[in-house]
Amino acid sequence: MSEAVTRTLTTPPGLLASLDPLLREWLPRQRWFAGKGRPVTGFTLVSATELLPASSRLGLYHLLVRAQQPLVPGHSAPGGPGDCYQLLIGMREALPPRLAPALIGHVTEGPLTGHTIYDALHDPRPAELLLEAMRTRARIGGLRFERDPDAEIRPGLVPRVMTAEQSNSSVVYGDTLILKLLRRIVPGINPDLELPLALARRGNPRVPAPAAWMVADLGDEPYVLGVLQPFVRGAADGWELALRRLAKGEDFSAAARELGRATAEVHTALADALPTATLGHSQIQALVDGMIERLEDAVQAVPTLRPYSAGLHSAYEALGDLAAEGRTWTAQRVHGDLHLGQCLRSPSGQWWLIDFEGEPSKPMAERRMPQPTERDIAGMLRSFDYAAQSADPPAPEWARMCRAAYCTGYADVAGRDPRTDPVLLRAYETDKAVYEVVYEARHRPDWLPVPLSAIRRLAAPDGTDLM
Incomplete structure (x- = not known):
């Protein structure tokens, strides 16, 4: 292996001020920007590293910057004020046509005056x-x-x-x-x-x-x-694969069963590699309290949920009652944001799980906490529902078969079928569906009927009948 290369650098004064007006316009337009809907009022430089000198034909800076944004009353945006973003800023006198989509702007003041800057990851x-x-x-x-x-x-x-x-x-x-x-x-x-x-x-x-x-x-x-x-060369995204099968009217249950097996293999390996914990009454009650708080906030944000509030509360309260009776659960490290879009299927039919960062809106400490595996399983069950409900016409029977097959595949490896713990699974699936309602109401109102169809089922007295 090559020896490590070490370079020490200094940051030119006024660098961020030179970029500030351009970044204020460009950053909120990026799909990965978390604070949409709130203006950027300024930046704080966390670090700046010159990877290629600005004096050369192609300059390159690696930046970590905090985007300052005001909090909007009543709007719990996924990114709070001061979110830190990683930027790779390229500098040229002029951009070639192939890099036009990466343009950030033309610098008119400060140490980079006269340069055209752009998102260098495209170069x-x-x-x-x-x-x-x-x-x-x-x-x-x-x-x-x-x-x-x-x-x-x-x-x-x-x-x-x-x-x-x-x-x-x-x-x-x-x-x-x-x-x-x-x-x-x-x-x-x-x-x-x-x-x-x-x-x-x-x-x-x-x-x-x-x-x-x-x-x-x-x-x-x-x-x-x-x-x-x-x-993974030639791999298909699980979400796109499911939608293609749906469009052709093809069965997906065999692939869903294999995906259940893959999920259980990952969970088993994580439990072996990292510490596990036992969740008793106090820990489960804290979990339930968090779910109830999110539901109450969601009902305020999306009044359409109000008729189902009591039934949804019952899903959480049933879990709290079980814990009060002395029931315990094992918690371990999990994926944290599992759905079909986080899975790849190779041409040979093997499933791969990717993107283990968890929900980016959650604090890192929370993302790294041990949790019951049902958290991941509920996310995947919701994903099958989403695929089926997005079809024209919706295909609830397709979803039911996939959900059942996924749980069966999971049981093949884990030796435990998630459906044997319906109260915990219902609580997690309800929590996920409530989150989806708020998200769709804010960002994609046309999709709101998709999670609402699950809300109606989960709020019913027989809501534990997940399949």
């Missing part, structure tokens, strides 16, 4: 630089690039940025490796690196093993910036 040269830094374990300013010594990272792989991203950005290198660059950055151990590393050490084949990663050393805790993993 092959900066993307190649990141791969080479990981391959050689470089240290550049406060940035640290690490790698698995046994992983093969060939130099010269041709990069291409992926366009179907939401909360992060990804670059594929030669159909061999894929770099997931985290956009909203928080300090501490990130489960998107932590959990795949733990699974790789256990030899679990269902999660691509990290080949390398990027870290910023700032203060007492590191900031994980990106993870490089093997690219």
Whole structure:
């Protein structure tokens, strides 16, 4: 392996002021920006690292900036004020036509005056630089690039940025490796690196093993910036695959059963690799209280939920009653945001689970807490419902078959069918459906009937009949 390359750098004064007016316009338009609906009132520079000098034909800065935004009364936006974002800022005198979609703007003041700046992840040269830094374990300013010594990272792989991203950005290198660059950055151990590393050490084949990663050393805790993993060539996104099957009227239950098996394999490996916990009355009551609070907030935000409020409360109260009777549950590390879009199916039919960062809107400490595996299972059951309800016409029987097959596959491996704990599963699925109602009401009102169809079922007295 090559020796680590170390470079120390200084930041030119006035750098952020030079970029500020352009970033205020550009950042809120990005799909991964968490604070939509609120103006950006300013920025705080967390770190700036010059990767290529601005005096050259192509300059490159790696920035971590906090976007200051006011809180809007009654609006619980996913990103609070001061969210930290990772930016890769390229600088040229003029952009070639191929980079026009990446344009941020033209700088008219400060140390970058006269430059055109753009999102450099779309440019092959900066993307190649990141791969080479990981391959050689470089240290550049406060940035640290690490790698698995046994992983093969060939130099010269041709990069291409992926366009179907939401909360992060990804670059594929030669159909061999894929770099997931985290956009909203928080300090501490990130489960998107932590959990795949733990699974790789256990030899679990269902999660691509990290080949390398990027870290910023700032203060007492590191900031994980990106993870490089093997690219599953020819793989189909689980959500898109399910929609294609639905459009053709094809059965998906065999694939759903295999996905259940894959989920159980990952859960089993995580329980073996990392500590577990027992949840008793006090812990479950705290969980129930959180669910009830979210429901009450949701009813205020979406009055359409009000007729179902009592029935939904009963789903949570039933769980609290079980805990009060002395029932306990095992908690462990889980995926945290599992749905069909977080799964890939290879041409050979093998399922892979990806994107272990959990719900980005949750604090990191909460994302890393042990939880019952039903949290993940409920998320996947909701995903089957979403696919079926988005079909024209809706296909509830398709969803029922997929949900049942998924639980059966899970039981094949885990030795325990999730349906044997209907109260816990109903509570988690209800909590997820309530979240979906609020999200759709705010962002996609036309989709509101999808989670509402589940709300009606879950609020009914026989709401534990999940299949």
